[in-house]
Amino acid sequence: MGAVAAELYSLGHRPNFFYLEHAMGLASSTGLGLSLSLPNKKVIVLDGDGSMLINLGSLSTLARYRPRNLTIVIFDNESLLSVGGFPTATSTGTDLEGIARDAEVPQTGTARSVGEFADRFQNALNTDDLTVLVTKVEAVGPPGFHMDLALLENRFQFQRHIRSLEER
Amino acid sequence: MVVSEESSRTVYNSLKGVGVQLVSALPETWLVHLIRLAEEDPDMTLVRVNKEEEAVGISAGAHLAGKTSAMLMQNHGFFASINGIVSFAMLYRIPLLMIISYRGGMGERDTWQTEGGRVTEPVLQALGINYTMLDSRDTVTHRIKEAHVLAESSLRPVALLLTRDLMWED
Numbered sequence: 625m626g627a628v629a630a631e632l633y634s635l636g637h638r639p640n641f642f643y644l645e646h647a648m649g650l651a652s653s654t655g656l657g658l659s660l661s662l663p664n665k666k667v668i669v670l671d672g673d674g675s676m677l678i679n680l681g682s683l684s685t686l687a688r689y690r691p692r693n694l695t696i697v698i699f700d701n702e703s704l705l706s707v708g709g710f711p712t713a714t715s716t717g718t719d720l721e722g723i724a725r726d727a728e729v730p731q732t733g734t735a736r737s738v739g740e741f742a743d744r745f746q747n748a749l750n751t752d753d754l755t756v757l758v759t760k761v762e763a764v765g766p767p768g769f770h771m772d773l774a775l776l777e778n779r780f781q782f783q784r785h786i787r788s789l790e791e792r
Numbered sequence: 793m794v795v796s797e798e799s800s801r802t803v804y805n806s807l808k809g810v811g812v813q814l815v816s817a818l819p820e821t822w823l824v825h826l827i828r829l830a831e832e833d834p835d836m837t838l839v840r841v842n843k844e845e846e847a848v849g850i851s852a853g854a855h856l857a858g859k860t861s862a863m864l865m866q867n868h869g870f871f872a873s874i875n876g877i878v879s880f881a882m883l884y885r886i887p888l889l890m891i892i893s894y895r896g897g898m899g900e901r902d903t904w905q906t907e908g909g910r911v912t913e914p915v916l917q918a919l920g921i922n923y924t925m926l927d928s929r930d931t932v933t934h935r936i937k938e939a940h941v942l943a944e945s946s947l948r949p950v951a952l953l954l955t956r957d958l959m960w961e962d
Contacts (some may be wrong), residue, residue, distance in 0.1 A: 642856065647880035650795070650849035657853020660814065660837055664798075677865045681842030682849075696899045739901060790858060 625760040626706040628670045629697055629771040631766040634774065639785040643771065643778055652686060659691035665789065666693050666749065673714045680723060686754060687728040695748045695755045696724075705729055709763060724756035731755040743780030798959045799929055803891065805897065806933040807862050810940040812889070813837060814846035814854045814932070817864035822959040824862055844869035847875030851951030852886045860940070862889040867896065867912040868905075870951070873928055877949055887943035888952075890938075894925075894953040901959075923951035927958050928955040 629643035644651050652786070655669035677697050686696070701716035714720060719733045731754045735741035741759050748755035771778075804826055807815070814837040816829045817823060830838040841847050847863045854861040865873070870892050881888050895902070896909015916923045922942055926932050938954060943950040 644880070647849070647876055647882055650845070650852070650876055651848025653846040653854075654853040656846075657814070657850035657855075659853075660839070661817055661854045661857035662857040673942050679843075679846065682829075682846055685842055685846055687837065729800070776885060779856070783858075787855055789907065 626672055626675060627765040627769070628672050630675075630769045630771065632670060633771045634766045637773060639781055640642045640657045641778075643773075643775075645771075645775055647683070648675050650684040651675055652679065655679075655694055655696060656682070656686055656689065656691065660689065660693035660706075661789075662702065663693060664692070664787065665786075668693070668694070669694070669696045671696060671698050672760040673698060673702060673720060674704045674712050676720055677714070677718070678713055683724050683729060683756065684727040685746075686756075687724075687730075690730065690754045692753050695757065696760045697745065698756065699761050701760050703763045705763050705765045706769065721758040723760075729754055732757070734758045734760065736760045794961050795822055795824055796959055797960045798824050799932070800829065802929050802932045803926065803958075804816050804829040806936040807889075807891075807906050808833075808836075809933065810889075810937055811858050811860045812848070812862045813938065814839065814861040814865060816841050816850050818842075818844050818847075818862065818866070818869050818894055820869070820895075821867040822895070823866070826891075830864075838852070843872055845873040845876040848873055848880050848886075848888065851888050852880055852884065855886050860889075861928060862891055864891050866893045866908075867920050867953075870912070870941060871908065874915075874919070877921075881949045882919075884946035887947050889940055889943050890951045891926075892951055892953050893959065894955050897956060912953070919935045921951050922946075924951060924954050925955050927955040929958065932958070 652670045659667040704710045721732045726733045733744045816839040830836045844865045851861040896905035955956045
């Protein structure tokens with residue numbers, strides 16, 4: 625979602641990456657739809673604090689259905705970086721991990737360093753349960769938001785990739 | 793005055809008939825039996841959402857994963873999901889089968905439903921969403937099948953409006 629998607633792309637595209645470049649808030653809901661439909665596949669959503677805040681109810685829906693194959697990472701830079709860096713409510717104390725925990729998400733955590741993120745993320749992959757991992761990051765975005773991959777090209781490529789996994 | 797169980801069953805069976813495997817819903821009076829049928833069906837995944845816009849993401853995820861889904865919501869819930877419909881379903885060419893209870897039309901007794909009833913069709917038209925009425929049990933199965941076919945061939949949202957004539961037994 626947003627800067628997170630552009631940054632992921634800048635690290636190297638893979639056919640199992642789907643970038644939600646718009647539709648703010650719906651990355652976690654899309655993860656829910658994917659994980660419920662693909663119970664034998666691990667689904668990872670990389671979201672931002674602004675996108676999670678705009679659809680907080682999603683944390684509650686996720687917890688209600690508890691797809692065990694879903695991990696949500698929220699990169700919390702306390703700002704709406706991609707539209708100019710306006711501070712979000714996490715900058716004044718809103719605790720997204722606390723909200724996820726109280727929504728009854730079974731596994732939650734907050735990482736404040738690269739090492740802590742690596743440990744907790746690996747733990748989430750090894751744990752067979754719904755996880756929300758808030759990761760505090762600096763408000764520094766990717767060099768640019770341009771992707772040499774058309775939005776629809778990515779969408780059809782991703783769908784075809786999932787189909788190929790199912791056929792295996 | 794009760795919600796029609798027979799019509800609800802006809803709609804539900806028609807959704808099953810076009811291969812719907814996942815239904816997202818936010819409850820409203822007219823949808824009570826439809827949601828119960830989904831809940832009692834071991835072959836159906838029912839997702840009760842907190843806000844209808846979530847359902848756009850859920851259906852998109854299901855579609856990308858190769859599953860057919862439907863959304864059950866009231867017309868006011870449709871209004872609440874419009875950014876998701878435009879910025880995800882339309883932008884990314886995701887088919888949506890939206891079953892919308894059309895409250896606030898002729899015969900509506902609840903004052904609070906009446907403004908939404910007036911603007912439901914104009915909003916659908918402004919968004920360019922193909923829609924048709926589900927207003928008689930005789931045509932429900934055919935219209936749901938055709939709506940599903942169009943959604944899948946156009947890769948766009950389509951809407952079916954559940955009317956008072958179909959859903960309400962006076």
